[in-house]
Amino acid sequence: xxxxxxxxxxxxxxxxxxxxxxxNQPKLNPYELPFGSQINWPVRPVPHTxxxxxxxxxxxxxxxxMALLERGQQRFDIYCSPxxxxxxxxxxxxxxxxxxxxxxxxxxxxxxxxNQLFYDVITHGYGVMxxxxxxxxxxxxxAIVAYIRALQASASASLSDVPAEKRSSxx
Amino acid sequence: MAVFGPRANLFMTATLVGSFWVGVLLIAAIWVxxxxxxxxxxxxxxxxxxxxxxxxHVSGLGLDCRYCHTSVEQSSNAGMPSTxxxxxCHSQIWTNAAMLAPDRxxxxxxxxxxxxxxxxxxxxxxxxxxxxxxxxxxxxxCHGAIGDMAITRKAHSLYMSWCLSCHRDPAPHLRxxxxxxxxxxxxxxxxxxxxxxxxxxxxxxxxxxxxxxxHR
Numbered sequence: 429x430x431x432x433x434x435x436x437x438x439x440x441x442x443x444x445x446x447x448x449x450x451x452n453q454p455k456l457n458p459y460e461l462p463f464g465s466q467i468n469w470p471v472r473p474v475p476h477t478x479x480x481x482x483x484x485x486x487x488x489x490x491x492x493x494m495a496l497l498e499r500g501q502q503r504f505d506i507y508c509s510p511x512x513x514x515x516x517x518x519x520x521x522x523x524x525x526x527x528x529x530x531x532x533x534x535x536x537x538x539x540x541x542x543n544q545l546f547y548d549v550i551t552h553g554y555g556v557m558x559x560x561x562x563x564x565x566x567x568x569x570x571a572i573v574a575y576i577r578a579l580q581a582s583a584s585a586s587l588s589d590v591p592a593e594k595r596s597s598x599x
Numbered sequence: 600m601a602v603f604g605p606r607a608n609l610f611m612t613a614t615l616v617g618s619f620w621v622g623v624l625l626i627a628a629i630w631v632x633x634x635x636x637x638x639x640x641x642x643x644x645x646x647x648x649x650x651x652x653x654x655x656h657v658s659g660l661g662l663d664c665r666y667c668h669t670s671v672e673q674s675s676n677a678g679m680p681s682t683x684x685x686x687x688c689h690s691q692i693w694t695n696a697a698m699l700a701p702d703r704x705x706x707x708x709x710x711x712x713x714x715x716x717x718x719x720x721x722x723x724x725x726x727x728x729x730x731x732x733x734x735x736x737x738x739x740x741c742h743g744a745i746g747d748m749a750i751t752r753k754a755h756s757l758y759m760s761w762c763l764s765c766h767r768d769p770a771p772h773l774r775x776x777x778x779x780x781x782x783x784x785x786x787x788x789x790x791x792x793x794x795x796x797x798x799x800x801x802x803x804x805x806x807x808x809x810x811x812x813x814h815r
Binding site: 450453455457 | 666675688
């Protein structure tokens with residue numbers, strides 16, 4: 429009798445231990461729905477609300493600094509250069525594969541356009557260009573605008589704009 | 600009555616041979632099977648709803664990882680592209696391709712595409728992308744030559760021994776900050792030495808294999 433109950437105990441405790449699934453705990457990972465949840469995909473923020481920590485009003489343009497331009501260049505190369513190209517002339521790789529040609533940033537219209545227009549195009553998209561608001565944060569949008577301004581300025585620069593000690597590397 | 604019957608010797612041999620093979624099988628089950636790619640799903644490439652090719656988009660078109668995996672620098676999770684992200688381009692090009700039909704129904708029905716996971720850790724392991732990116736560990740150190748994969752496959756086992764092999768000696772796996780996202784990076788003569796990078800990123804290896812780093 430004794431050995432029977434102890435065997436039963438061993439079998440039961442072993443099978444209970446096997447049920448304890450350490451690899452799949454009641455812990456929520458990104459993209460995972462709560463077990464048996466009634467929430468339907470896609471889970472979206474409630475309209476007219478903002479994420480915790482986000483500013484109530486979008487920030488205005490920050491003062492231009494070298495760090496801002498470098499951040500802008502990096503973000504521009506990731507998100508805009510596939511179509512607008514690194515020079516901003518609109519001959520990016522995706523355009524070469526058949527995407528409609530965007531206007532060059534060197535066009536008079538865009539040279540004279542206010543900063544806010546660039547910010548708004550990134551936020552809301554324009555024509556066939558989609559919005560980048562989900563991927564480019566407001567602060568990064570201003571950094572990109574500053575960098576586009578630098579691209580526009582550099583296209584009309586001449587050799588005399590370059591510091592004297594760097595000119596030889598261009599000649 | 601004899602204690603041992605005429606066939607006792609046979610039983611004895613059968614038992615010995617039998618237990619030998621049971622032992623071999625046990626060792627195989629405990630030691631060999633976990634090391635097999637079948638078990639770790641290494642080199643395993645699941646079917647995806649859309650046959651998305653990193654080779655085409657990353658090496659062919661030169662897209663940066665962050666165009667699609669946007670949160671990889673700030674968050675533990677790398678983030679998967681939304682349907683709208685694919686549509687920034689595919690609303691205009693390859694609009695009739697049958698391969699992209701799930702993308703279009705996803706947009707029309709407002710239901711996200713559910714990709715099949717290639718990499719996954721058990722829930723008791725804590726992992727964070729952002730720290731690895733910030734300390735100069737390139738994507739290809741963990742995800743293999745993803746820029747050449749027409750279908751994403753798992754490049755490493757993700758076993759604890761694999762994590763530890765780097766945490767014990769991360770120096771050879773580090774690269775300059777601007778090369779982290781480059782899927783074709785190679786060390787050249789002008790690259791700072793592994794030891795210099797270790798100092799530059801302020802990495803302290805003493806505590807990096809403590810259990811609490813990954814099991815919190």
